[in-house]
Structure formats: structure tokens, C-alpha cells
Amino acid sequence: MLAFALDMTEAEETRDTLRRHVEAHDETLNHLADAVAIFGPSKRLAFHNTAFQTLFNIDPAWLDERPTHAELLDRLRQRRLLPEVIDYAGWKANELDFYGAAEAAPDDSWSLPDGRTLRVVRQPHPLGGVLLLFSDITDELKLRSRFNAQIQVQKATLDKLNDAVAVFGSDGRIRLHNEAFDTFWGVSGEALDAAGDFDAVAALCQSTMPDPALWLGLKARVADPDPESRVPISGEGRTADGRIASWQTRPLPDGATLVAFSDITARRGLEQALAAKAQALEESTALKREFVGSVSYELRTPLTTIVGYSELLETQADLPERSRQHAGAIRVAASQLAGSIDDVLDMAQIDAGEMELTLGDVRVSDLLEEAAATVRERIEGRGAVLTVTCPTGLKPIRADAQRVGQALEYLLDNAARAVSEGGAVTLTAEAAPSEVRIRVEDTGRGIPYHLQAHVFDRFVKRERGGPGVGLALVKALVELHGGWAEVESEPGKGAAFILHLPLEAAGVAAPPELRLG
Known part of the structure; x- marks a missing residue:
């Protein structure tokens, strides 16, 4: 009796230990993110974790009734939570045929009508029956699809480039290369893909560009994990067939390195x-x-x-x-x-850049009067009127009086030839914040529109004054001061030439001169 009592005690302790192991196992499975369902040898549901009930949104009370595997499949089919197949009876029979198998079945995937994709793992349970593991891989597939699409876009983009481009990962293995890269080195894409790491790729390319220092330098930029070594570099070299090639590297944010080669022989x-x-x-x-x-x-x-x-x-x-x-x-x-x-x-x-300006403080009013005096007699002799207008209080400008006067005299001479009896020539000046504008205007025949764009060109035939360098010289003298010249004209209604002179000339001054008080 004592021995029997001891045997009973040991059996109870064994059952208690086994129960605790099962509870601990179940508790562990309940914390998994993947859905787990265990069917016993009788093909009834023996265990399911919380993730299983959440994945299929099944009533917990119904699951507690321990439905058979076939009943579960029927319930899921009614709720459209199984793949849609033509022969459901045959598909269901294949699912139930796994009981008694000695090895785990290959992973399967279910494409559900609601757009989700599940990975299904089936394996025999040690205590008999089947253990099913379900993983929602919808987001993973979408991410993989986007990644593959991005890779395809990158490859298509690289293939459109004329430069030979290859991308090496942080492990030194080639990830991408375009068609130009294959052509540049005379190596097939399959050979590059089979080469794998940088050393093998370099071995394929060294027959075209045998400089060992080049490949050592590139390898240092590709394989060295030190951030200070992963800096952009560039250089040039000559290929075995006499071409001139430039190369450059660019570190990428993900630790990869882009290497590009260009044939610059023609350039x-x-x-x-x-x-x-x-x-x-x-x-x-x-x-x-x-x-x-x-x-x-x-x-x-x-x-x-x-x-x-x-x-x-x-x-x-x-x-x-x-x-x-x-x-x-x-x-x-x-x-x-x-x-x-x-x-x-x-x-x-x-x-020749040899003309220097003799800069000084120039009164604009004196400049206008002196220039007008040289042509007044000619203009009035043609029966026209010359008017000079200069605002009072106009401050002197820093300029070369001789050169500015030379430009004004030419413009006035040009106007004198254009006006006729009853016409008028006006010489005016006005102040602006950073410049003085001097305007020479006449009431002559004007300049045709198609000639206005070339009126300041040298040695161009013009209707006013014939060919020469006069207007070109006017423009050059004003630009020598740091200003610019323009023309306004309407054919038949005269023309106006405007000189924009800065308050302080940009030219280099000659020997010092006396400043006006």
C-alpha cells in the first residue's frame, strides 16, 4: 500500500509538472505576434493564441467549443477569410491530409479576398496533430514590391546615362551597374554579377585600365568603414587602348559607394x-x-x-x-x-586694355555747355534749335571729363546731321540714386527698328552717318566708366541716346588731378 501511494504521488507530481509546462508553453505562444493554432490527433482545436483570434476576428466562445479543423475552414470560408478557389472540396481535403505527416510542409501563402496575404506554416505537433502558424505579410510584400520597383527605376535611370556607373555596398559587393559600365570595360553584365565583390570586379576591369594605384584607391573608398575615408574623390587616367577616362566616387547615405567612369577623350x-x-x-x-x-x-x-x-x-x-x-x-x-x-x-x-581714365570731379552742367558749344553753330545753321537743360544743384560726378565730352560731342554731331530746318536737338541731364543720365535727343528721321539692336556695333552701315566706329566708341567710353548706353527711337520721329554714368567711375585713375572746391 505504501508503494502504491508513492507511485500515485509521483504520478500526480509528473502530471502537475507537465501541466505547468503546457501552461508556460501556452503563455509563451500567447505573446507571439504570429497567429498559432494547434489541432490534436482528433483534428479538433486544442489551442489558439490571442493573435489567432484577432487575425481572423472569430468569436472566442465558438473557439472555446474546440471546433474541428474542417469546421474552422468552413467558418473561415463563410466569412471570406480563405483563398478563393474553384474546387474548395479538393483544396480542403489537401489541407486535412497533412495529419500524420512526419515532416513540416513547405511554407504556403494565402491571398485573402480582403487584400491581405498570409504566410502559412504547417508542421506536425510532438503530441500528435498539427501546429499551424499564420503571419500577415501584406506590409512586407508591399515594402518588398516598392523596394524592387525602386531598384528597377534606379537601374532604368542608370541605363540611360552615358557614364559608366556601378554601386558597391558597404560589404564591397557590387549592387548595381548600368549598360554603359558593361560597355566601357568590355565585360558582360552576367560576368559582373557573378564576380560579386570589388576585387573580382577590379580583376575583370584591369585589362582595360591596368593602373594598380587606381584600383587600390577605389577599394579604400568602397571598403573602408571610416567616415573620414569615405569622401568624394576624382581623377583621370588612360586606358590600354589610348582613351582618356575620368572617374569619381560618391558615398551614399546607406553606406554604399557610387563609382562612375566617363570617356572624355573627345572632350x-x-x-x-x-x-x-x-x-x-x-x-x-x-x-x-x-x-x-x-x-x-x-x-x-x-x-x-x-x-x-x-x-x-x-x-x-x-x-x-x-x-x-x-x-x-x-x-x-x-x-x-x-x-x-x-x-x-x-x-x-x-x-588692348591700355586706355586709362584721368578721373576728376566733373560738373555736369559745364560738361553739357562745353559739348553744346562745339555744335551749336552747325545746328542753328541748319535752321534747328539746340536746347540744354541741367537741373540746379546736380552734384559733380567722378569721371574723365575729356572722354565723356568726346562721347557727347559725337552724339551731338550725329544729331546735327539728322535734324533739318525747323527741327530741334535737346541735351538734358537728370540725377538718379546711383547715376546721372545724360540724354541727347533729336527730331530727325529716326532709326529703323531692325537697325536699333546693332546701332552700337562697330563698322556697321547705318542710315545715320554711314559706317564707322563713332557710336561703338561712345558705348566703349561709357562702359569704361562703369556705365552703359542705350538708344530709343521711333522711325520718322527722331532718336534719343541715353548715357548712364555712375556717380563714381569704375575706371583706373591716371596721375592725380586737382579736385574742384
Whole structure:
């Protein structure tokens, strides 16, 4: 009896221990995020965790009645929580055939009508029956789909690039490469994918670009985890077939490294050609400038002689009147030619960057009056009126009085040729916050619209004054002060030239000059 009592006590302790193990097991399964259902050898539900009831939203009381596996499938089908199949009876039979299997079945997936996707794991239970594990992988599939789509977009984008691009992960393995990369190195995409790590890829590419220092430097940027080493670098090299290649690396936020190669052989050839052309153009410009200067200086001596002798002839008392008129015409033409030569020399000096401004404080009113005095007689001789307007209290500007006066005299001379009897020429000045605007306006025939864009170009045929450099010189002199010139005209209604002069000229001053008090 004592032995029997001891056996009974040991059995109870064993059952109690087993019960505690089962409860602990069930409690553990209840804390899982995945849904778990265990069916016993009788194919009835022996256990389900909270996640199972939540996943399928089944009445807990009904589950406590321990339905059979077949009844559970029928209930889920009624609520449209099973995959929609044509032969439900055959599909259900396959689900129930797993009882008695010795090994776990391959993972399966259920696509539910509500859009969710479940991963289903079936495995035999140690105490008999079946253990089912359900995981909601809907978000995982969406994320994977978006990731794959992003990878495809990246590959499609890279394939459209002309540069050879490859992306290496932080582990040194190649992740992406475009078609240009395969073509640049003469290696198939399959060979690159099979190569895997950076060393194997470099071994495939070294036959095209055998510089070992290049590949060591690139490997340091790809494989070194030190943030200070993962900095963008670039360089150039020459391939075995004579091409010039530039390369650069860019660290990516996820720890990967982008490596790009470009064939710049044509670009370097074009740069050399452009450099040679620029040098030839510079030499040609210098030669032209030297030629213009030399010819202009050579012409000045005979012109001075012509002007002097023509003036002498005009003073001869016994010279017939007609001959005196001819001598005067020669003097005027020679003087005009001398003025044109001076304009060409000034332009050549400006183009060479050799003209310096003699800066001083210039009263704008005095500037206008002096310029008007040079052409007043001519304008009034044509029956026109010259009006000068300058506001009182206009402060002096820092400028080269001779050069600004030269520009105004040319504009006034241009206006004098344009006006006719009854016309008018106005010379006005107005102050602005940072500049003074001087306006020369006439009531002549104006400038056609198609010529206005080129009116300041040099050696261009114009309807006002013919070809020359006068207006181009005006523009250059104003720009030398840091200002600019513009034209306003309506054909048939005259033209206006406006000079925008800054209060402080930007040019380099010549030797110091006296300032006005």
C-alpha cells in the first residue's frame, strides 16, 4: 500500500509538472505576434493564441467549443477569410491530409479576398496533430514590391546615362551597374554579377585600365568603414587602348559607394582645339590691333601735311574763289579723316586694355555747355534749335571729363546731321540714386527698328552717318566708366541716346588731378 501511494504521488507530481509546462508553453505562444493554432490527433482545436483570434476576428466562445479543423475552414470560408478557389472540396481535403505527416510542409501563402496575404506554416505537433502558424505579410510584400520597383527605376535611370556607373555596398559587393559600365570595360553584365565583390570586379576591369594605384584607391573608398575615408574623390587616367577616362566616387547615405567612369577623350580633344583656336584668335587680334595702330599713325603725318597746305592755300589772296573752295573742301575732308583715325586708335587702345581714365570731379552742367558749344553753330545753321537743360544743384560726378565730352560731342554731331530746318536737338541731364543720365535727343528721321539692336556695333552701315566706329566708341567710353548706353527711337520721329554714368567711375585713375572746391 505504501508503494502504491508513492507511485500515485509521483504520478500526480509528473502530471502537475507537465501541466505547468503546457501552461508556460501556452503563455509563451500567447505573446507571439504570429497567429498559432494547434489541432490534436482528433483534428479538433486544442489551442489558439490571442493573435489567432484577432487575425481572423472569430468569436472566442465558438473557439472555446474546440471546433474541428474542417469546421474552422468552413467558418473561415463563410466569412471570406480563405483563398478563393474553384474546387474548395479538393483544396480542403489537401489541407486535412497533412495529419500524420512526419515532416513540416513547405511554407504556403494565402491571398485573402480582403487584400491581405498570409504566410502559412504547417508542421506536425510532438503530441500528435498539427501546429499551424499564420503571419500577415501584406506590409512586407508591399515594402518588398516598392523596394524592387525602386531598384528597377534606379537601374532604368542608370541605363540611360552615358557614364559608366556601378554601386558597391558597404560589404564591397557590387549592387548595381548600368549598360554603359558593361560597355566601357568590355565585360558582360552576367560576368559582373557573378564576380560579386570589388576585387573580382577590379580583376575583370584591369585589362582595360591596368593602373594598380587606381584600383587600390577605389577599394579604400568602397571598403573602408571610416567616415573620414569615405569622401568624394576624382581623377583621370588612360586606358590600354589610348582613351582618356575620368572617374569619381560618391558615398551614399546607406553606406554604399557610387563609382562612375566617363570617356572624355573627345572632350579633351575639343578643349585642346578650342585652346589652340583661342590662342590663334588672340594672336590675330593682337596682329590686327598692331596693324591698325601702325597704319593709323602712318596716315597721320601726310594728313597733317594736307591740312596745313590746304589752310595755306585758303589764305592766298591771289587764289581764285573756286580754288579756295576746293582747298577748303580738302581741309574739311582731311580733318574728318583725321578724326576717324583718332576714333580707330581710341578703339584699339580700349580693346588692348591700355586706355586709362584721368578721373576728376566733373560738373555736369559745364560738361553739357562745353559739348553744346562745339555744335551749336552747325545746328542753328541748319535752321534747328539746340536746347540744354541741367537741373540746379546736380552734384559733380567722378569721371574723365575729356572722354565723356568726346562721347557727347559725337552724339551731338550725329544729331546735327539728322535734324533739318525747323527741327530741334535737346541735351538734358537728370540725377538718379546711383547715376546721372545724360540724354541727347533729336527730331530727325529716326532709326529703323531692325537697325536699333546693332546701332552700337562697330563698322556697321547705318542710315545715320554711314559706317564707322563713332557710336561703338561712345558705348566703349561709357562702359569704361562703369556705365552703359542705350538708344530709343521711333522711325520718322527722331532718336534719343541715353548715357548712364555712375556717380563714381569704375575706371583706373591716371596721375592725380586737382579736385574742384
